[in-house]
Amino acid sequence: MNIRFIFTFAWYYGVKIFSRGPSYVIASLTTPLSLLFIVYVLTQGKLVEFAVVGGMISLIGSIGLQSAGDATFMKLQLRVQEMYVASAVTPIDYMLALTMSFLTFSIPGIVVYTVLGTIFGLYNTVTALSMVFLIVMLTLSTSAIAFIISGLVKHVRNVWGIVGILSIIMTVIPPTFYPYTDLQNFSTSLIYILFISPVTPAAISAQIIFGLEPWNMAILTYSLLTLVAETVIYFAIAKYLIRWREN
Helix, strand or coil, X not given: CCHHHHHHHHHHHHHCHHHHCHHHHHHHHHHHHHHXXXXXXHCCCCCHHHHHHHHHHHHHHHHHXXXXXXXXXXXXXXXXXXXXXXXCCCHHHHHHHHXXXXXXXXXXXXXXXXXXXXXXXXXXXXXXXXXXXXXXXXXXXXXXXXXXXXXXXXXXXXXXXXXXXXXXXXXXXXXXXXXXXXXXXXXXXXXXXXXXXXXXXHHHHHHHHCCCCCCCHHHHXXXXXXXXXXXXXXXXXXXXXXXXXXX
């Protein structure tokens, strides 16, 4: 693993974006914060804690999925992958470097939702460490999905529509801003279908761990195992689809 390359790339494409394109950072916050405001108004504050915890999950998931546009642009337009073929950089190095940059890009949103969660008294040692774990797993899994999309798309213009649709299906429809039991009571089969999105098990796990929903060890275990399994599977598929020196 090329640690130097990974962190250098993440610095240039993640940290430096704050000065090169601050509007993109603000734009990444608009949808989750807008949904937080809508949930607060419509429920008169009753579900605001769900929206604060789910907003963090939705933010990470949406940025991870939307990064498919960047991955596709770099692959098809800039030909970045072809530049690294003759170097010591491996596909895993490249994937981890981009994933790190996406996580870095999420830092302003993470700070905002951490402050909101602290204001509402949602964080302690256990919940904070649990959220860190969920953020890491969700970043890896959604970024892997982004790489899968970039590996299948043949033209850059097609990726934006795909990402827009998937962002809604995989980050808004899952129980991120409302109790997962509401969806479970509505349709048990639907909630298991939505488990194909890593956002769903992450959101359910967060609701249980943060005490927003009744403690259910069986569902929590199933959700965490599903999240880990999806991360491994999606990452393996993404590595296969990234055409590199092995091909």
